[in-house]
Amino acid sequence: MIHLRGVIALLGRFPALAGVDLDVGPGEIVLLQGPNGAGKTTLLRLCGGLLAPSGGTASVLGVDLTGKRRQVRSRVGMVGHASGLYGDLTVAENVRFWARACGAGAQDVPAALDRMGVAHRLHDVPVARLSAGQRRRTSLAAVVVRRPELWLLDEPHAGLDQVGRDLVDTLITDAAGAGATVLVASHELDRIRPLNPRVVTLAGGVVHDDVAKRDPEVRGVQGSRAEDPAQAESAHGVRDPGVTGGMGAEDPTQAESAPGVRDPEAPKGKRDA
Template sequence: MQIEGPNGAGKTSLLRIISGFARPDEGEIHFSGQSISDNYDEFAAQLLFIGHKTGVNGQLTAYENVCHWLRVHGCHVDKRAYDLLSLLGLVGLEDVPVRTLSAGQQRRVALVRLWLNNAKLWILDEPFTALDKKGVKQLQTRFAEHLAQGGAILLTTHQDLTTHFTALKTLVLEYQF
């Protein structure tokens, strides 16, 4: 599902509420038939949230950030870290502190998590920010793979999805004065 709307309409706020990072003024958020407030740990285990900010450690290198996420997800740090960096066009930049990379390169480092995580629900706030056309296409291909494996994606974007997603639903938020 894609959430659309002008700046200030509440897209990010809605994603934060759905993710359990903020509380709704009214009602409850349910996942798999249960209120997330009653069983947040189980919900969180099925959630991958990537927000506006990249969530990478700028002091670490791209390689160190990927190694950290591999460990967090219970994977061995081996050749896989370099394979992921290569996949995302970051080979040659693996030993550079992330803070010195371009915005698009930093976004790519952040998006490595989409290839590491087995979460069923991805909530992504403006995932295409700062990506070039190749990066957008690659990300949409990853979306299609995740959906084909039974996953779900809730995202905000000001860009049109260029890959045809047959089950795409759109929620349009309007700014109220």
């Protein structure tokens, strides 16, 4: 689904991504974490075909990003910090517009709004008058109607109440269960951990740490209580409902101090996806 090799992406003259290597397969849930400015949002935008790589090779959904990026765009669903909604249009008009714009029928719109728990009385309210949480739910509904093959979620839980957060989690699990790939950038590890994601840490525009690339022993120690070989598989994306521990109980920052993964130039273990 996603194959990045030495990808460099510039924001103006600033190299937001300074050589990212990442491979993600279908059905995987990847949690991107890292400090502010580590390049998480840029990586999501790049995978969505919104940003051209300035160096390296990148292919997403089988499309080379240096070429026809537009073929990727219509197949991804992206929720970012901005809502992507027109403030002067109502909730229903917005979702209907985006559904039609990406070629989906407008008949799925009520179902999508229901699924994201947007109350019926809100359908005819202009988006500008919604609260941040309601707006986020509407944005997610606009993505749901697209049935994307790749989900790119940037802080999807921000501004949502407990019910909304649970809805997002269900959305992520269902999407991955249906074979779609999900990339989530989030600081809320506690929230994501039950979904058993593959944790990728970005820092300084490169992949600082990737659970899937650790040695089995290190992964065993870092990973969870289990020395279970299935744990490695779960990190590779084959969803194993039996394993719920995911990253395990240790402080996630410890992962960054793992030996041998510090140098971003170090040879990367290949994974097939």
